[in-house]
Amino acid sequence: MTPDELFKNLIAHAKEYGFIFQSSEIYDGLSAVYDYGQMGAELKNNIKNYWWSAMVRLNENIVGIDSAIFMHPRIWEASGHVGAFNDPLIDNKDSKKRYRADVLLEDHLAKIEEKITKEVEKGRKKFGEAFDEKQFRETNPNVVRNAQKAAEITRRMNEALNASDLTALRQLIIDCEIVCPVSGSRNWTEVRQFNLMFSTQMGSVSEDANVIYLRPETAQGIFVNFLNVQKTGRMKIPFGIAQIGKAFRNEIVARQFIFRMREFEQMEMQFFVRPGDEMRWYEHWKDMRLRWHKSLGLGDGKYRYHNHEKLAHYANAAADIEFEFPFGFKELEGIHSRTDFDLGRHQEFSGRKQQYFDPETNESYIPYVVETSIGLDRTVLAVLSAAYHEEKLADGEERVVMRIPAVLAPVKLAVLPLVKKDGLPEKAREIMNSLKFDFNCQYDEKDSIGKRYRRQDAIGTPYCITIDHQTLEDNCVTIRDRDTMQQNRVAIDKLRGIIDEQVNLRKWLERI
RNA sequence: GCGGAAGUAGCUCAGUCGGUAGAGCAUCAGCCUUCCAAGCUGAGGGUCGCGGGUUCGAACCUCGUCUUCCGCUCCA
Numbered sequence: 001m002t003p004d005e006l007f008k009n010l011i012a013h014a015k016e017y018g019f020i021f022q023s024s025e026i027y028d029g030l031s032a033v034y035d036y037g038q039m040g041a042e043l044k045n046n047i048k049n050y051w052w053s054a055m056v057r058l059n060e061n062i063v064g065i066d067s068a069i070f071m072h073p074r075i076w077e078a079s080g081h082v083g084a085f086n087d088p089l090i091d092n093k094d095s096k097k098r099y100r101a102d103v104l105l106e107d108h109l110a111k112i113e114e115k116i117t118k119e120v121e122k123g124r125k126k127f128g129e130a131f132d133e134k135q136f137r138e139t140n141p142n143v144v145r146n147a148q149k150a151a152e153i154t155r156r157m158n159e160a161l162n163a164s165d166l167t168a169l170r171q172l173i174i175d176c177e178i179v180c181p182v183s184g185s186r187n188w189t190e191v192r193q194f195n196l197m198f199s200t201q202m203g204s205v206s207e208d209a210n211v212i213y214l215r216p217e218t219a220q221g222i223f224v225n226f227l228n229v230q231k232t233g234r235m236k237i238p239f240g241i242a243q244i245g246k247a248f249r250n251e252i253v254a255r256q257f258i259f260r261m262r263e264f265e266q267m268e269m270q271f272f273v274r275p276g277d278e279m280r281w282y283e284h285w286k287d288m289r290l291r292w293h294k295s296l297g298l299g300d301g302k303y304r305y306h307n308h309e310k311l312a313h314y315a316n317a318a319a320d321i322e323f324e325f326p327f328g329f330k331e332l333e334g335i336h337s338r339t340d341f342d343l344g345r346h347q348e349f350s351g352r353k354q355q356y357f358d359p360e361t362n363e364s365y366i367p368y369v370v371e372t373s374i375g376l377d378r379t380v381l382a383v384l385s386a387a388y389h390e391e392k393l394a395d396g397e398e399r400v401v402m403r404i405p406a407v408l409a410p411v412k413l414a415v416l417p418l419v420k421k422d423g424l425p426e427k428a429r430e431i432m433n434s435l436k437f438d439f440n441c442q443y444d445e446k447d448s449i450g451k452r453y454r455r456q457d458a459i460g461t462p463y464c465i466t467i468d469h470q471t472l473e474d475n476c477v478t479i480r481d482r483d484t485m486q487q488n489r490v491a492i493d494k495l496r497g498i499i500d501e502q503v504n505l506r507k508w509l510e511r512i
Numbered sequence: 513g514c515g516g517a518a519g520u521a522g523c524u525c526a527g528u529c530g531g532u533a534g535a536g537c538a539u540c541a542g543c544c545u546u547c548c549a550a551g552c553u554g555a556g557g558g559u560c561g562c563g564g565g566u567u568c569g570a571a572c573c574u575c576g577u578c579u580u581c582c583g584c585u586c587c588a
Contacts, residue, residue: 008581016523016538028561028578080588089586091513100586192513196587217588251587255580260587312588334588397549419545446540450548457548466547478547485548 007326010388011257013400017459019043019384020258032251032262039459040380042410042440044265047379048244050407051267053505054292054512055242062240062269063233067221069246070202075220076213078349079342080313081197088161088169091189099180101169101191105157108178112150119143166191198248198262214248219371221245222270223342226354226367230272237356237367238281240271244376256327258377265376272367274358275340281370282317282337288512289333289372290321295511296405298386304329314341323382332382333374340366383408387460402460403483407508411461412439413499416452418468420445428467431477431492438496439503457482463499 014020018037022029036044056064076082088101120143123136137143153176160168170191179186198214215221222241229241244267251262273281286305294300301324308318317337322329343366347354355364387402406412415432417424425445432441442461444452449466456464466478471492479498480487490498501507 004582012523022579025579029580031579089513091585189513249587308588314588318588336588393548395548399549416547418547421545448546448549448551450546452549453547454549468547480547487547 003326006388006390007257007385009390010326010385013388013402013458014040014384020380032255032260034258034261034377036380039410043383043404043408044376044380046408046410047376047383048267050296050505050508051292051374051376052242052244054509055240055267055269058509058512059240061235061238062242062271063229063235064242064244065222065225065229066245067218067225067243069215069248070212071215071220071224073211073213074349075224075346076197076216078345079220080345081213081216088166088191090170090173090191101166101173102157102161104173104178105153105169105176108176109150109153112146112153116143116146116150119146196249196251198250216249217247217373218243218245218266218268219270219342219373222268223346223369226270226272226343227352230356237358238271238273238277240269242267242269244268256325258381259325259327259330261377266373267376267379268371268373270338271370271372272356273370274361275365275368278337278339278368278370279317282335285370285372286319286321286335289335289374291512293321293323293332295508296383296408298382298405302382302386303332306331312336314338323378325381326385330378331375332378333372336371336373338369338371340368342369343367399454399457401457401482404460404462405508406462406503407505409460409462409503410440411442411456411459412463412503414442414444414452414456414461414464416443416449416464416466417445418449418466422469423472424467424469427471431465431467431495435496435499439499453480453485462502465495 011020015022017039019040021035021037023033023035024030052064056062090099090101090104116137119140120133120136123140124131124133127136137147153172156168156172159165160172167190170188173188173191174186177186180188197216199211200214202210202212222243226241229235230239244265246263246265248263251260269285271281271285290303290305293303303324304322306320306322306329308315308320311318315336316339319335320331321333321335323332343354346352347366354366356367357364383404384402387404389401389403391399391401393399404410413435415428415435417428428443428445432443435441442456444455446452453464460482462482464480464482466480468478471477475492476489477492477495478487479490479495
């Protein structure tokens with residue numbers, strides 16, 4: 001079985017047992033959008049709870065908020081998303097390759113710049129000590145011509161970009177005689193704008209409707225509430241604000257099941273620190289976040305760091321925690337040192353001071369931010385792909401078992417009467433009623449006991465208890481473990497304690 | 513978005529030459545009563561992804577479209 005086949009089986013399994021369905025399936029589906037079914041929703045909620053508990057409840061200086069998806073459009077100008085998420089794209093019809101139109105032009109400009117540099121170097125060799133670069137650049141005809149050309153291209157490009165004039169942009173590419181690096185042809189399509197942010201209108205369309213974006217990240221909801229939370233919560237630096245919520249990106253290609261979706265959910269924490277302290281906290285959260293992942297027991301070897309060489313415009317350090325999915329190591333969580341970029345920009349764009357008065361140093365400053373940002377859907381996928389096992393048993397039988405960490409398992413306990421007569425179902429219901437307040441339980445009396453065990457294995461239920469005839473006499477039941485398939489006979493009144501010890505948050509969170 | 517492949521029951525898949533839509537598993541009801549899926553009897557479930565076209569007749573041929581997978585491409 002190749003990883004590819006295994007992944008396909010996992011996707012089929014996730015659908016068959018109610019974890020994940022494609023969105024709008026009866027209307028042929030919607031590309032890169034998925035729904036969580038009855039099992040998936042439970043799993044996802046348990047992951048949220050596990051993260052929220054680890055971040056908000058266990059850290060006195062971290063609090064959680066829930067900000068709106070709609071935000072003031074200026075926020076996305078301040079954050080840089082309007083500029084950076086808005087790319088003019090052009091395709092070469094022969095090579096079928098797609099490029100960013102502005103990048104093609106910039107590459108072209110770089111080539112011209114290279115020519116100038118070569119010419120200057122030639123001059124330097126020729127004139128030796130007496131070489132006057134400034135004068136050379138002003139007088140050498142080749143250099144002057146190329147410099148003028150570059151300036152003209154730059155001017156036209158900026159003009160077209162600022163006016164969002166896509167026709168002019170294409171004309172410029174044609175005028176520059178830019179060829180596709182792959183096909184070598186100048187057979188270009190029209191330039192199209194591709195905005196990675198979804199937009200809609202707020203207010204009456206007939207009046208001056210405002211264009212509103214669906215947030216492409218949850219972080220900005222935290223930044224714009226920084227002072228609200230700091231003041232009302234009497235927070236002292238260092239402190240963090242956490243949030244779980246939906247974000248939306250109109251990805252060009254979205255693939256690999258729920259790994260890259262157009263509507264997705266993030267769990268983010270922005271940690272505000274004194275300027276200069278950020279690297280220490282960056283290292284701290286890098287370490288803490290990996291420990292959180294490892295505490296789930298999916299396998300320590302499935303995680304690795306990937307430190308970014310090329311940094312985003314807001315960051316002075318960045319790393320990913322990558323997970324070994326069936327399709328390879330891929331980003332699961334990002335830890336970024338975002339400096340004071342975001343708060344600084346909001347101060348600039350809103351005209352409101354975004355500063356903190358530090359009583360220890362008697363100074364006001366814009367705090368620095370260390371961000372931890374984890375993909376919730378990706379975590380669901382990580383759990384599912386690590387949990388999915390097709391096993392061959394000793395007797396030659398096969399079983400599919402989801403070894404979901406017990407703390408995250410959608411159903412904690414299945415209550416199974418050995419036969420559906422002789423008062424066993426009644427006894428089973430009685431036990432279920434006493435446990436359903438503590439655990440998500442499932443009752444099943446259909447088919448043979450072995451078949452019922454397999455059904456529970458398929459959804460990752462860590463424990464099954466079986467009520468037999470002897471139970472009516474001694475008040476003991478069989479408890480069967482999902483992973484080892486071992487069975488023990490225990491008293492009914494001990495059940496709650498035994499199961500709770502394995503599935504409650506404390507046991508798992510204490511490992512972090 | 514481009515190229516290639518695919519789409520038939522909840523799942524995995526058959527379906528001949530264009531001639532009334534099939535299997536296994538799953539599901540449900542009943543029987544049986546057994547601690548690791550396979551016993552017996554019966555039932556439900558399909559506008560063959562969707563929409564045109566050709567044809568007396570289309571799951572099958574043809575065009576378009578949607579979705580998925582693989583490869584490009586893109587990726588804060």
